[in-house]
Amino acid sequence: MRPNFATEDADYSEDKRAGSVDVENISQEAEDRRRDINRLTRGESLDRTLRRHQITGIAISGTIGTGFFINCGDFIGLSGSVGVILSYLFAGLIVTAVMLCLSEMVSVRPVPGAIFEYPKLYVDPALGFAVGFTYWLAYCMSCATLTVSTAVLTRYWQFPIDIGWVIVIVLIGVASSNIFGVAIYGNIEWAVKWCKLILVLGLDILMISINLGAGPKGEYIGGRYFSSEYRFTPGFSDTHINSPHQSVDVQGGGGVLLALWTTTTLAQHAFIGVELPVVTAGEAKYPRRDLPKASRRMYLITNFVYVVSALIVAFNVPFTNPNLSPLHGAANDSITGHRSPFIIAIIDAGITHLPGFVNAVFIFAAWTAANTALYVASRTLFSLSKNSDIRYVRETIGRTSSGGTPLVAIGVSFLFAFLAFFGAQQGDVQKPLGVFSRIATTSILCVYACECLAFLRFRAGMAHVRTIDRNDPKYTKTYYKSPRQPFPAYFGLIACSLLVLFNGWDTFFRISRKTISGSDAAVELLAAYLGPVLFIAFYMTYKFVNGTQITGYPQFRNAYTPMETGLDKEPPESANKIRRFLSWIK
Helix, strand or coil, X not given: CCCCHHHHHHHHHHHHHHCCCCHHHHHHHHHHHHHHHHHHCCCCCCCCCECHHHHXXXXXXXXXXXXXXXXXXXXXXXXXXXXHHHHHHHHHHHHHHHHHHHHHHHHHCCCCCHHHHHHHHHCCHHHHHHHHHHHHHHHHHHHHXXXXXXXXXXXXXXXXXXXHHXXXXXXXXXXXXXXXXXXXXXXXXXXXXXXXXXXXXXXXXXXXXXXXXXXXXXXXCCCHHHCHHHHCCCEECCCCCCCCCCCCCEEXXXXXXXXXXXXXXXXXXXXXXXXXXXXXXXXXCCHHHHHHHHHHHHHXXXXXXXXXXXXXHHCCCCCCCCCCCCCCCCCHHHHCHHHCHHHHHHHHCCCCCHHHHHHHHHHHHHHHHHHHHHHHHHHHHHHHHHCCCCHHHHHHCCCCCCCCXXXXXXXXXXHHHHHHHCCHHHCCCHHHHHHHHHHHHHHHHHHHHHHHHHHHHHHHHHHHHCCCCCCCXXXXXXXXXXXXXXXXXXXXXXXXXXXXXXXXXXXXXXXXXXXXCHHHXXXXXXXHHHHHHHHHHHHHHHHHHHCCCCCCHHHHCCCCCCCCCCCCCCCCCCCCHHHHHHHHHC
């Protein structure tokens, strides 16, 4: 008989408030139950060992990569000093809306494969299948993209070594860090998290110092580049803008809005990964306690880091800076660290040697993000395989080693990383890099839209089954209740859908002006819409083959409890305020 987790957790919360809970005994009981589960399911399930600090480490390591450090300069050049801040702010609001939905669902039902489990359970099994494979494909593409980015960044020093050999070295490092147990991997990512946050803080302090006149040139910049003529570009242009008064492709307010729309769409790539705490649901030690908190911290941290850092660097680099790359037609060399506004500001200040160190930091950020991309892809494929109707898939890809590591799923996902060699022999890496990153971004946006839709059904279903109520005070004591719903869910669903639908508008614009060749237009349109097309193909194929229907609300009766036993009793937060604070920052 399935235990009623909602009732047990509510009773447990009442006991805790009454002072009758022995935290140490419950912790030991939960630990014993998990040990028994892991022993009985060895080779069949993931190892639940990740704690909160390791979960946030994996998420931050996978989110903060080169997408922000390098592309931020492109956004300044396209939309201006205030425009780049608004782009990251709008992109962050969309991600926040999605994460509010996911945080509540994962607090109620923390299950392996949560990303595709929620659309499958609350909307349609076919949608869950499409979300799962689209998400897996997106992170396979992301792993290839980050591998190429890592290798290309080494061109900064112009070493006489073929980029193909650099890709080999990067791939060996990515594979090696994933084949060890998740506990070791989690500790590595926790250390990486703090390295990245400290490096971001160091870069921000450096940018402030340069703005105030630090460096050999000693030039005080202040708010010069936030004056009226530098806040926004004079309109939209796919070539470099050399003057605030330059004539551009689309002039005036309409051009500014088009520039903001383009940079907001592209900025979504930097936020890919904020949902990773939900991906760890199958390996989290205390999922109901830790995952909602880790999820909320992720979107708060990334929003703060991106918006504040973009603001600071925009004080030093105007959109007219000749070292910024245009939206289209950048040379291969511009993919290196020279393209970053942080390095541009350092060089313009006359500081020598430091740009090379900062470029090395970017390499570290890209490589560790590639590690996380492979981790996410392999766990997603493992969970999909566990749900497969094909026995061979369940018994090969859907199995783990004795230590709980899905080695076969890692190997299959790793095969896509070899796409990094595409074009490397000719040295032309810009097109595949752009294609991979755009496929990943649009695919993730499709997934985000489906999570918002799943939450709307998750919320509406409670009124029909009447076994759980968001307005009950016990609900907020046991689970996380996201604020202002359903408005964030509707906002996330509509915004993600519009970004996917119109993300290729600039290509159609260039076609109409005959400023792009037919082959380049085909490549760009493929990059813009291949992810959504595959998503629709996955959905329609599964629905046609299996004849699935939209899940009716009466079928939600058992949809608000976790499928795995041993999760009903988790130790509460420490009552000591100092320990709780240290747990938050850890």
